Amino acid sequence: MKSLIKGFIVFFVIVIVVLFGFIFKSSSPEDSDIIHINHWQIAWTDHLEPQPNTEWLEGLDNWTDVRAGDDIPVMPSTGMSQWIKIQLPELKGNSEVLLIEKIYGKHIVVNINGVSIYETQRKFNYNLNSILVPIRAEESKQTVYIGVSANNKIGIFDEIKIGDYQSLMKDFIRQSISDLILGSTLIFIAVIMLFCSVFLKYVNMSMWFSLCAVIFSSGLLVLTYSPFVFWLFDYTSTGRLLVILFDVALFILLPSFTFFFEKIFGPGYFNLIRWSRKFLVGYSTLCILVLITNEIASNRFYNVYSLITTQFAGYIIIFQFLILICLLSIYMIKGNKEAVIFFVGVLSFTLFCAGELIWYYYNDGYYKLFLWKVGVICFLTSLIIILGRRFAENHEQVVEYSKQLEMFNNELQRSEKMEIISELAASVAHEVRNPLQVTRGFLQLLVEKQQSSDKVYLSMALEELDRASGIITDFLTFAKPEGGKVTTLNVLDEFIHIEGILIPLANLQGGKITVHIPKNLYVRGNSSKFKQAFINIIKNSIEALKGEGDIQIWGYEETTDVVLHIKDNGEGMDEEVLARLGEPYFSNKTKGTGLGLMVTFRIIEVMNGQIHFNSKKGTGTEVIIRFPSVKLEENVTG
Known part of the structure; x- marks a missing residue:
């Protein structure tokens, strides 16, 4: 699963490189044969006449000059249509086309000298169009009239291009194909993750499915927001379905993202994240109900639907991200690493998306959002990194368990x-x-x-x-190791007796015992049992010397424990032998029964102590014993 997460991250990096590659190409110098028209004239009418003659068009009042990038012409009254007049330049061949990449309108008519050569009419609520109109050399210097009708946003606001068909098509597709690549990739990743969920444990399912929903809905938003997709499938049933899918993707994204956030950081202060998630679930449910009602009523409640799902949604998104950034800032101050990763992703998304939303509303909707796609990539990458960290932590916990x-x-x-x-x-x-x-x-x-x-x-x-x-x-x-009188023992006094017993045995073997224990170490136990345990350990060290060698014994107090070390430079033991120490009838000695060390373990255990062996074959052994420390004023006979 860790390799799967890494694969997703690598895949996102590739997508970013491809996306920016297309952006870089689209910003490269264009063919010098392409003509850019950045000024035209407009006039307003009460209704759109599909096939007007030239005299009627020229007879319209108040033709107004407009330039690309200038202030947006305001519709004089609701429901009016707009005619746009463009003067064609000198055309060189019959393979020329007129490309308008962004034109707002539901019903669009293109007319040259009173002859209608192009018409499109949408029955669904998506005003942004891209149109490609073929023109011939004999139409040079003639006037093109473009009629547009729409409910709200209407007209052309970017430059118009005229040039060779193949050159313009390549340029148009190159600028638009990034939406298809990014959207399809995100949907594909979400589907693969969904299939991979069969390998997950129940504890990770909710986070995984919420991330799948976030990635899937993000991909669907990218795909269905692009005018290029509507240009490819510009007929009523498919276009209407794309609009519905865009809205549904937005309704899924908001609560699923907040749910993922809640799973990572909990309900938040004053249950703020949990209440936000519940509110978004309720809001999304309301939006879906309004969507169904509007579709059943043949779009008669569009104004109500647009108010709830478009105006409110933008403000809710901005407000939601402000809340999350504030909470993430608090978590970051507390040193939460996942909050740092999440903050980078959310901040990137917020700078691109919320910034563009503000600019979108500032321009009354006459702005095509595009930077948000980069924010989506950064944001989703941070989510996948966080999920990968969670899986890695879960794996480490499983290993530790x-x-x-x-x-x-x-x-x-x-x-x-x-x-x-x-x-x-x-x-x-x-x-x-x-x-x-x-x-x-x-x-x-x-x-x-x-x-x-x-x-x-x-x-x-x-x-x-x-x-x-x-x-x-x-x-x-x-x-019965607990038998006998339990008193407070001075560790140094006990080792003086032990040293007196074992030094002759060590000298006989050619070894040497060195004891460094301070006077103020006290433990609770039975004196004879204490001596018996350490005599067993030190005798084993003496026998391990196999001739000359040193046995060092030292002790000290560490917090609430008395720690004693017995270290020899004898033959040592391997890991297999270390693992079996203390087992009955296991011994390295020819005539050993293993009972001596077993008794030692038992005595130390009864004294609430701990024993640990460090040893390597050929380098000696170190025994570390810990007992609870007893202060001198606590000396009470047991």
Whole structure:
């Protein structure tokens, strides 16, 4: 899944490169043969006459000069139509065309010298058109009349191009194809993500589906906003469907985006995000109901529908993004990394989209939004990065949970083993020890009276009985390590006794013991059990030296713990052996039973301590033991 997220991000980068490539090409110097017309005349009429003659057109009053980029001519009264008069230049061939990339109107008629050569009439509410009209060389210097009727926005406001058909078509398609590429890509990504949802766990489903909805609706908005798509499918049924799809995409985008935001950052302060999401769900539901009602009523409620879904929607989008930016700023101040990523995406989207919306309303709708597509790419990329981070975090949590589960499972198995052995030791040890003591007593009598060579075998039998008795003692110690008097122990005093016992054994092996423990370390426990545990550990270190070597023992207080280290430079252990330390009957010694270290673990556990081994084969072993620290004023006999 992480590779899938990376793939999506790479795909978005490619789309950005392609999109900007088209933008760069479209801004390159154009063919010198293309003629740009940036001025014309307009006149207003009460209604649009589809096939007027030249005399009627020239007889219209108040022809007004207009230039591209000038102030927008205001419609004198509602419902009036506009005629546009353009003077053709000298034409060089019969493959010339007149291209108007942006003209607002629902009914458009093109007339040359009283002859109608082009007409389009839309029954759906999308006023922005692109028209391409063929003209011939014999029509040079003639006048072109363009009649336009519309409910509100009307007329031409960008320059008109005249030139070779192939050159203009390439230029027109190059400038418009980016919408098709970006919109189709986003829809394709959303569909692929939807199919990939079968591999997700339930906990990630809501975020994934909300992101799918955001990407899908964004792609649908890009695709259905482009006039190029309407130019390709300029007939009533398809055009009407494209308009409906645009509105539905906008109704889906608002609540799904807010829902994704809520899933990332929670309900927000005073449940502001949650209330915003609920409001947007209600608003989108209302818009869909009004849309259905307007379609059933054959567009009779368009003014109400336009007010709710166009005017209100723009203000709601601006207000919503202001709220999100304020909340993101608070989260960023608190150090939330996802808020930083989200803020960059939302800020990019806001600068492009909200800025263009403000400019759109400032121009009374006579502005074609296009920078918002770049904002959409930046915004969606930030969402995918955040989702990728969430999946990565979930993966790390799963790995961590697996490690903890394995550790708990090992601890559980060890506890079960210890419990079984403890019960076995408590029930059997005393019963076995009594006959052993009796047998040993009789064998000792026989040894004292025996003068023959059999005395050697009897001595060996006594040694083995003593060994068996020692194992039973370990069993009893493991079964009831808490036995005995519990007091506050001075760690240094205890190690002075331990050092006195073990230094002769270390010297015999050729080793050396060094002890550095301060005087003010105190722990709670039984003195004999404490000594027994550390004697077992240090004896193991002595035996691991295999000759000359050093054993260093030091201690210190760390926060609320007393920490003791026992380090040797003996033969060491590998990871497999380390993992099995403390198991009964596991030992590296030839005659070892593993019970000594098992008893040590049990004693430390009863004293609320912890033991940890660090070792590598051939480099020695370090044992770290922690006990809860006891202050001197807390010295109370247990």
